[in-house]
Amino acid sequence: MEWSIQELAARAGITSRTLRHYDRVGLLAPSRIGANGYRYYDPTAVARLQRILLMRRLGMGLPAIAEVLADEVDTCDGLRAHIAELEEERDRVERQIRSVRHTLEALQAGAEPRMDVMLAGFNDHYKDEVISRWGERAFQVSNDWWHGKSLDQQRAWKQASEDLVAAWVAAARAGISPTSARAQTLAARHVRWLSEIPGTPTADGDRERSIAMVKGVGDMFVDDPRYAAMYEDAAGAAFVRDALQAYARTRM
Incomplete structure (x- = not known):
């Protein structure tokens, strides 16, 4: 199974130009290039793109992402690390939601002290x-x-x-x-x-x-x-x- 660059870009919510840029900087090469010059991506490439996008959402720059991917030996270990990071982010967001909810309750109750x-x-x-x-x-x-x-x-x-x-x-x-x-x-x-x-x-x-x-x-x-x-x-x-x-x- 593989996807064209247009299909992958649409599914990932990015542009074909971004995917080509990732290829130029050595982050994500297409799995193959067809006789017509089109780029195609298999599940392994899609999994790598997923990790790149996750790290981008965590605020990492492309050079830092390249270092992480270059240093990794096992893709599954890397995915486990990202799961842990996402769980920490989820917990942080949930704490913020609870804090804002408490603020709303306090304002509605007219609470002021401390x-x-x-x-x-x-x-x-x-x-x-x-x-x-x-x-x-x-x-x-x-x-x-x-x-x-x-x-x-x-x-x-x-x-x-x-x-x-x-x-x-x-x-x-x-x-x-x-x-x-x-x-x-x-x-x-x-x-x-x-x-x-x-x-x-x-x-x-x-x-x-x-x-x-x-x-x-x-x-x-x-x-x-x-x-x-x-x-x-x-x-x-x-x-x-x-x-x-x-x-x-x-x-x-």
Whole structure:
């Protein structure tokens, strides 16, 4: 089976001139040239054109595409790589759709407070940090979980989070011990809060990694000024850290 240059161009949504240019620059030669001088393309050539068009849509220039095709040994491996790239692009577009949908819902509901945070996503701002600490899956799963929530669900979850922080601040102000019953009850509540986020070790039920995560979260509250400020000051952050680490040592 083969197709003429006019048939292939029409099916691909490009011009015959583009196909001839691809031949001139060494990207895509016709499978054969007939006695009449017409160019014909077989399925292998069409598969190569498909890959060229995919890379063009990803913003690659012709020289870069030529390098990719020249370096490849196995066409199927190349197609698998493109499938993975297209799936990533699909996921990105789906996240954008969800974000815009949330914006529309917010405008219709007259919502204003901290929309930048709600619409940015659960942990987009800390993507690299989340991945470095807990892996790519932890970020992706939790991020998809957050973006999959409705605006009302996002609001409710953020309110619960703010209530938890407020409870920690009140406990720290009270001057109680991090190992007291009140502090340890808050620590248990904090761990339950973490377990509600898909992709985390606490959600997965991985005890050893959960303990490491809870201890690491406690350290992060003290070491990172962004988090320490949530608990008013360094002393408040240290109180939360000590309570969480005591809970991790004795109750997890």
